[in-house]
Amino acid sequence: MLAQIxxxxxxxxxxxxxxxxxxNGYTVALHNRSVAKTDALLAAHGDExxxxxxETLAELVAALETPRRVLIMVKAGAPVDSVIDQLVPLLEAxxxxxxxxxxxxxxxxxxxxxxxEHDLHFVGVGVSGGEEGALLGPSxxxxxxxxxxxxxxxxxxxxxxxxxxxxxxxxxxxxxxGHFVKMVHNGIEYADMQVIGEAxxxxxxxxxxxxxxxxxxxxxxxxxxxxxxxxxxxAEVLGHVDAKTGKPLVDVIVDSAxxxxxxxxxxxxxxxxxxPTSAIAESVFARGLSSQRGQRAIGQEVLAGHEVPVELGADxxxxxxxxxxxxxxxxxxxxxxxxTAAAKEYDWALKMDEIAALWRGGCIIRAELLKDITKAxxxxxxxxxxxxxxxxxxxxxxxxxxxxxxxxxAVQLGIPVPVFSSSLAYYDGLRRKRLPAxxxxxxxxxxxAHTYNRVDxxxxxxxxxxxxxxxxxxxxxx
Ligand code: 6PG
Numbered sequence: 001m002l003a004q005i006x007x008x009x010x011x012x013x014x015x016x017x018x019x020x021x022x023x024n025g026y027t028v029a030l031h032n033r034s035v036a037k038t039d040a041l042l043a044a045h046g047d048e049x050x051x052x053x054x055e056t057l058a059e060l061v062a063a064l065e066t067p068r069r070v071l072i073m074v075k076a077g078a079p080v081d082s083v084i085d086q087l088v089p090l091l092e093a094x095x096x097x098x099x100x101x102x103x104x105x106x107x108x109x110x111x112x113x114x115x116x117e118h119d120l121h122f123v124g125v126g127v128s129g130g131e132e133g134a135l136l137g138p139s140x141x142x143x144x145x146x147x148x149x150x151x152x153x154x155x156x157x158x159x160x161x162x163x164x165x166x167x168x169x170x171x172x173x174x175x176x177x178g179h180f181v182k183m184v185h186n187g188i189e190y191a192d193m194q195v196i197g198e199a200x201x202x203x204x205x206x207x208x209x210x211x212x213x214x215x216x217x218x219x220x221x222x223x224x225x226x227x228x229x230x231x232x233x234x235a236e237v238l239g240h241v242d243a244k245t246g247k248p249l250v251d252v253i254v255d256s257a258x259x260x261x262x263x264x265x266x267x268x269x270x271x272x273x274x275x276p277t278s279a280i281a282e283s284v285f286a287r288g289l290s291s292q293r294g295q296r297a298i299g300q301e302v303l304a305g306h307e308v309p310v311e312l313g314a315d316x317x318x319x320x321x322x323x324x325x326x327x328x329x330x331x332x333x334x335x336x337x338x339x340t341a342a343a344k345e346y347d348w349a350l351k352m353d354e355i356a357a358l359w360r361g362g363c364i365i366r367a368e369l370l371k372d373i374t375k376a377x378x379x380x381x382x383x384x385x386x387x388x389x390x391x392x393x394x395x396x397x398x399x400x401x402x403x404x405x406x407x408x409x410a411v412q413l414g415i416p417v418p419v420f421s422s423s424l425a426y427y428d429g430l431r432r433k434r435l436p437a438x439x440x441x442x443x444x445x446x447x448x449a450h451t452y453n454r455v456d457x458x459x460x461x462x463x464x465x466x467x468x469x470x471x472x473x474x475x476x477x478x
Contacts, residue, residue, distance in 0.1 A: 002065035003029035003052045005155065007073060008083060009101075010037045014073030015045075016134035017100060017127070020159045022049025029054055029063035057083075061090040067121075067151055068095040076103045076261075084111060084122075093119035096148050100125045102262055105143075105176030105183060105269075109346075112144065112175040121148035124175070126182020128363035129161065137161035139363030140169035141185070141355075143178030161362025168361040173348035180269075180342055181355055184335045187266030187280040189364045190259075191331035191419055192230050194283035198417045199324045200238070202406065205415050207316055211248035215239030221321055225395070226328070228367030257287035266338070273341040278426050279331035282418040308412040313405070322402035323420050329396050330423035332373060333386035352377035387430065396427065449474075 006029040007018040014032075018041070022028045027050040032038045035055050042053060054060040061068060068091060072083050080099055087097060097120060099108065108124030115122040126141030127134060140160045142149060149171040160169035172178045203209040203217070218235035222228070240249040263284040270277035289296075313319065336352055343350040356373040359365055376382075376389035383389040387396055407424050410417040429435065444450035446465045451474045454461055462474040 001027055001050070003027040003050075003063050004065060005029070005069045005071060006031060006054075006060045006064050007071045008032065008057065008060060009073035010041055011073070012131045013100075013127070013134050014071075015041050016131055017071065017073060017138075017159070018051070019045050019048055020135055020137070021155065022051055024158050025049070026155060026158075027052065029060050031055075031057060031060040057086050058090055061087070066092070066095070068092070069098060069152055069155070070096070071098040071100055073100050076101045077107075080107070081111070084115070088115070088118055088120065091118075091120055094121070096121040096123055096144075096152055098123045098125055098142075098152065099179075100127050102126075102182065102186070102260070103179050104261075104265055105180040108143065108176035108179045121145055121151075123148050123152060124179040125156070126172075126178045126185065128182060128185055128359075128365075130364065133161065133362050137168070137362050139185075139358055139361060139366070141172050141178040141181045141358065142169070143172050143174065143176055143180075145174060146171065160358075163357075163361035166357065168358040168363070170351075170354045170358050172355070173343075173346075173350055176346070177348040177350065180346070180348075181339065181350070183262050183266050183269070184339055185359060185363060185365060186262035187270075187277065187284075187338075188331055188335045189230075190263040190266075190283040190287070191279045191335075192228075192328060192365055194286050194419045195279075195324050195327045195331070195423075196230060196234050197286075198327075198410075198415075198420050199320050200234070201415055202320050202410060202417065203317060206310075206409065206413050207312055209317070211238040211250050212241075217317060221324075224321075225368065226321065226325055228369070229364060230367075256291045256293055258291075259284070259287050263287070269342070270334075270338050273338060273345055275334070275338040275341045276426065276429075277334045277338050278422045279327065279334050279419050282422045283331075286416075286418050305414045307414040310409050310412045312409065315402075316409075319402035319406050322399035323406035326396050326399040326403045326427070327420050327423040328369070329387065329392060330426055331419070332369070333392075334426070336373075336377075336386050352382060385430065387427070400427075451475075 004026045005021055007014055008031040010030060010032040018028050018030055029052040030038045031054045038053055042051060052063045054063055070087060072080060074080055074083055080103060097115060103124060112122040121144055123142055123144035127138045129138035137160055140156045142156055153171060157167035157169045160167045172181050200214060203214055215235045215238040218231055222231045238250060242249045242252045245252055267281045267284050339350050353374050356370050356377060360370045372391050386392055403424055407417060407421045441452040445452050445462055449462055451460045451462045460474050461471050463469055463471050
């Protein structure tokens with residue numbers, strides 16, 4: 001029997017996706033560079049469904065029904081190109097090559113265009129949910145041609161997570177759209193984790209609440225508006241005691257955060273799009289600062305603190321919860337703003353309500369909040385910013401007094417809260433009638449004749465700063 005899908009690259013994510021397809025009734029052809037991995041998978045899980053063992057890519061391709069669906073799950077970057085190069089001569093017009101790794105969307109756009117030259121479909125698929133999600137039901141963000149989705153989408157929907165009976169998978173848009181949306185998902189994931197970390201640090205360093213007690217607080221928070229996978233697993237990590245030392249595990253983990261690149265790409269792309277994604281940027285930079293261990297060791301010795309003692313209010317923990325919620329809303333708002341900008345730039349018909357809906361299950365940022373985000377964007381007129389949707393402007397307005405208290409307390413205590421504070425600055429920036437950008441424009445005009453617009457008349461102007469300081473109408477060179 002011919003297989004409906006082939007999977008090449010059988011490390012944990014590839015193996016689990018292959019098993020997920022098989023468990024859902026599909027016949028899956030398996031391939032890995034070293035056959036030992038294929039055999040190990042078959043030995044351990046071969047009874048879970050119908051698998052076809054292959055040893056070469058040619059055998060893999062020969063094992064598939066047409067149009068062939070070949071899913072690549074190898075390390076992002078050059079390894080993906082190498083597998084594609086080997087596959088292309090083996091395939092026929094109409095076949096579908098799927099890259100389910102965390103590839104950069106610019107690579108996906110390039111590969112999609114290159115394979116289209118061979119009449120092949122290239123589908124960049126964002127898959128979120130880690131190892132367990134890949135096996136039991138991930139959130140899936142496929143890009144590529146609509147035609148390829150007709151042939152592949154139903155299979156992806158079947159293996160995806162479900163929320164209220166709805167699959168957490170939908171066609172995102174052409175070429176790199178799926179990987180772009182997954183990248184922004186990861187950017188939000190970075191910000192989500194950073195705000196959780198800031199809340200933890202404030203409660204620990206500010207209020208002296210030990211990890212075990214915080215595990216209880218996060219469990220409680222997970223019952224309310226913050227309910228989400230990341231809050232749930234924060235309680236688990238904080239409650240875990242290290243078997244070797246008897247200390248909280250969090251105290252024996254080196255405080256230097258790693259990163260594989262998706263957060264950085266999100267920020268690079270946000271800069272290209274001119275989208276002010278400060279919460280995500282600060283969370284990437286916070287990881288960067290944490291990993292500068294040499295400088296931090298010196299900083300601890302030579303930099304003054306001048307902390308100001310603060311009497312914490314009885315509601316401090318509740319204040320922190322509200323600040324966390326407000327900052328989290330900002331990171332989602334910024335992520336969606338960036339998606340809106342990208343949709344324009346790359347001509348993708350991104351549907352924010354569908355994207356929010358498919359993030360509700362299976363993925364790392366799954367959260368109760370996404371239900372209301374879905375609703376906000378399903379309305380006849382989408383808000384220009386998530387924070388303007390009535391439910392969200394109300395919620396963030398209610399959290400605002402606590403948010404301001406927490407940020408000012410953190411500043412006085414010398415506890416860095418880059419995302420709490422930059423999110424508040426973003427919020428205040430959005431609501432402010434006059435920004436000092438007017439002065440920036442004045443300065444740009446003085447040193448570089450970059451011109452400015454006036455509030456009281458149409459046109460573009462320049463003041464002759466080095467001459468008689470009269471104003472002239474100018475050609476717009478902003
Ligand atoms: C997911 C995760 C997954 C992976 C990240 C981790 O959605 O399942 O985002 O893709 O865990 O790549 O990224 P960092 O190593 O950069 O934190």
